[in-house]
Amino acid sequence: MPKKVENVGCPYCGVCCDDLVVTVSDDGKQIIEVENACAIGNQIFHHATGGERVKLPRLRQPDGTYKDISYDEAVDYAAKVLYNAKKPLIYGFGSTNCEGMAAAAKVAEKAGAVLDNCASICHGSSFLAIFDNGYPSCTLGETKNRADVVLYWGANPAHAHPRHMSRYSIFPRGFFTGKGQKSRKIIVIDPRHTDTAQVADIYLQVRQGHDYELFDAFRAVVRGHEIPEEVAGIKREQILEVANIMKKARFGTIFYGMGLCHSDGRNHNVDIAISLTRDLNDYTKWTIMAMRGHYNITGPGAVWSWQYGFPYCLDLTKKDIAHMNPGETSSVDLAMRDEVDAFINIGTDAGAHFPIEAVKHLRKHPWITIDPNICMASEISDLHIPVGIVGVEVPGIVYRMDNVPIQYRKVIDPPEGVISDEELFERIHKRLCELEAEGAAKAEIKAAPAGVRAEE
Amino acid sequence: MSELIIKNGFVVDPLQGIKGDRMDIGVKDGKIVETGTLSNPKTIDAAGMTVMAGGVDVHSHVVGPKVNVGRLFRPEDKLFKSPLKSPTCSRMEMGFSVPSTFKTGYDYARMGYVFVNEAAMPPLHSPHVHEEIRDTPIIDNAAMPVFGNNWFTLEYLKNNEIENNAAYTAWLLRATRGFGIKVVNPGGSEAWGWGLNCVNIHDPVPYFDITPAEIVKGLIETNEHLGLPHSVHLHCNNLGNPGNYVDTLESLKLAEGYAPKNDFGRKQVMHITHLQFHSYGGDSWGNFESKAKDVMDYVNAHDNLTVDMGQVTLDETTTMTADGPFEHHLCSLNHLKWANVDVELETAAGVVPYIYSPKVKVCTIQWAVGLELALFSKDLMRTFITTDHPNAGPFTRYPRVITWLMSRAARDATMKTFKWLDKTIDATSIDGIDRELTLYEIAQMTRAGPAQALGISNTYGGLAPGMDADIAVYALNPENMPSDPAMIEKAFSRCAWLVKDGVVTVRDGEVVAEPAKRTVWVDVKVPENAQVQRDIYEHFLRHYSVKLDNYSLFEEHLHNPRVIEVDATE
């Protein structure tokens, strides 16, 4: 008898739908059906059991081919790479659970590594804005239950977060919003007339790269000041109209996406959006939220904040204090500047996402990829370690885009012998401790520094 | 198994009425035992030192979403402000006002604390709270879910359905693995969902049509109906504003006529937290003044109440509270960054950095108000030391608070740094108070009293045989107290020894072991209640954004639990 697993979380996008029903074959090995998920979510589950999976770590040979090795050998290799490097970088965590992130941090701290996640090339600019200006936000259920005005700025959920609009923002009937879409005004601001813009009551086509100016204009108008006749391609009347709707809302949410944090001035676009949200709270209730991409990309920001006080770009190389400064300690900057001498790519594909120059620099040094599947990164690595798929084969806690923790379930077993990220990092940690103990045992007494020419 | 004997210390244990007698304390298998039962114990020489039970913190914000926002959005709270990792600890320690989980555990242990009650858990975020508890070493944690703005609670109490509310409360405690009933700005945080507030206890909650007064009384009745270990734990309405002592006294009066009903030795029906923030007179910042005397006169006369100080420590810190409207108000005063998290159907939260400067009159008056509360108290078993960490200052300043309470000279030295000393003296009574608290009274305020109020004094807060072997030894000789108050602060900052669960955990102020910590929660049995089950099902179906079955904490995310069972089926 096939078995139905209910209340399953979807390990794809930041909407973190937790209402999936997955039907699993008799032997518990095949996924037969996935209900409630969107097309992308559906595919994630089928993909897991569809193709060939890598079941053992693979080490690059002198002739360029991969050879299967045991997990023990892989753990030893990874630990030695980390131990011997002067400034290793551990980057990724787009598709890992929080338990794995916590274990990875333990390894990074022990190894003296830089620890970073995909936010670094994505919503990291949101963090910079939050550092500078705060984050007046809410959980998604608040928007569903209360919001009568919803504003998507530089975000296209219709493509990137398919069920966002139906679960939380535009369509659902909430406690104070019993009429669903009819009880809400939808505003979309985007340089492109996206599919999301199709469902908007008001659409403003902001000139590409000039969001900051438009926010500035909204703020000036909300405070009752004059503005020029046109700002960022939008007519004054329209700005006044939208500002008025925002001020008169009972409860509003601004959802912003990569359009804001990937155009010029990145963090400042988000920063001034936060300022506008603050301003509006002098009149009524407004909240703001980043449309985080991957289902648990909010996770590392949470875990590493409670462990170190920083959400990303953690330089732990000093081993006794953590340092963070995106622009310096961010993965791409480090790689571009050729500042790291070992790289662990986990649960993402730096091979595909990093600038080619950065990849070239990283390739000069040992490169290890930890990923359930074959990807660009795994194919240019020195070592590829397969792990179980979180949300399908491995349970755990993930953080939704609104920072709400969702407990994900396991639906099927991982391929035989394949371990979880968490277990892998725990084993690397153990091996590092051993190496450290051996290293301490044979450390020599430091010689006097060379190059001294004292003027005695 | 392992045996210890702590020899020749001056033992201070208010739960047993021991006032500094020179005694030995025996430890066996993690529990305190009669010394006669020991066969071959290791000896800790505590001669010339003070021996107390491990400290118990009744109210501190150490784990969970808003604490973590405070960490995340303040990188400047780490820069040049974090200590280097201790070679004897396993992890780095980052942050000052909102320390990392590791620093939190280590620093509490260094101060001789073993139990910390997280003051506000948003139920929807309970898996997050428990993840942080896992990463907070050494100290045992409990966490109180917030109820004062919860839609279920508002709906049941509006209709005076105490039994239903009790059934829901029991369900939520189990779902979140929570400890007791926390109430923050009752009704006001729900009003904040619309950008509004309930500024006094008779101000009705929009839509729900119930007043804060009714919420508080209903929750007291619920709490006593269930017979929970701890009482209702209240953060009053109208926090932080001039003249709010009037509202505070009205809130305190809500407990009149109620008597505690429980099997845990708890004597109060309501705990009022961070009373300092609620004891202000005047009607503007210009004539802002202390009303600590009026408030404490009431507390002294009503033994069904306990309070904690919320002492301002004069540091740069991070305020964080489920009182969403207050944090918005604060950011409009100081213009610093503001984070806000409204949580569907349950609560709100805000976070804003704040600088309590000795150069600012309001801050120095606040400092005096907190100390006056303790110094006017007639019963220190009902008056506890807190800084509402990190709201009025970080918990790492407890030793300084203790020093101010124990030493008039220490208070005077601090007051010398005030820019508006005369105005502070005029607006408060602090300069007229000579009282200096004793070590016994400090032990009441930091372990015996909080343990009793939390209903855990059979396990924590004392040194009687059978209790957990949580023992702090401080390098202070009660017969020869140091004349320099700084030495008192030093002794309480870094205890000479901390034994936790029978394991030597701190030695000479350094953490030397990281014994397993526990999660303490309360499991209440209540009669089957079909209506409440239906209501829960309905709200999750229609209004929550997560599925009911994913909301309750999975067993695998609960770490090393210690469950306190309550039977409320009778």
Next chain:
Amino acid sequence: MKTVILTLTNPPELMLEGQNITPDNVAGKKAAEIAALDVWEGKQKSALGTYFAVAGDGGATAAETKIILRGDCTRVKRIGQQMTAGEIVIEGNADMYIGGWMKGGKIHVKGNVDSFCGIGMEGGELVIDGNAGHHLGASPRGEWRGMQGGLIRVAGSVGNDTATFINGGTIVIGGDADIHVSTHGEGGTVIIKGNAKGRVGGQMVKGNIYVYGTIENPLPGFQMVGEVEQEVDGETATFTHYIGDLGERHPTAKGKTVYANLYTRN
């Protein structure tokens, strides 16, 4: 004044963190002791002398100590960090955080510097003959108390995010500035003698900005209020005066609202 000459003879493979290279740390030390100061290449802590040849002893105090850096210091970060007095001359380029959190004394860089130079500056003088990267004279992440005082002078051009959260002090840029100047500023003065790209004075509460060239994308929150003649950096000129950012909060002083001032040269 005693002079210590540090010559980079053995460049690091990755980069070097040299926060100990300040007159404060060098003062009172013999050359051999200076060579023993810690520097970091990632997790590898080494003695300064591993990379640099050290000649000369420090003065008795920081104020009596001058450090000259020779060789290619393009990959050496944090020189002069938190220095309080004395002098540093970098004869070529240098990396990030030069003069970060500087309180006093003087740093002269004859080449270019990278990002985060002069961040969190409280006093002293930082002179750069070449170009500077991003975040010049800005506040560190999350810190609302940005540059408090001192003078930064860059002969060339600068990157983006100059003077974020500036509270005091002066920054003079000989060339152009990329986007974001004095964002969130609440005091201080920034003078751009070339052109500015845009977002000049966004979310600014108080303080002054002078732009001699053009602003490619001016903000709608700045409003022209008139023309003024002023002496700026030793020369007098007429400027068009704007106030802003009108979208931002502003304090009042003596019953009048205080705005940030933006002056463009006529």
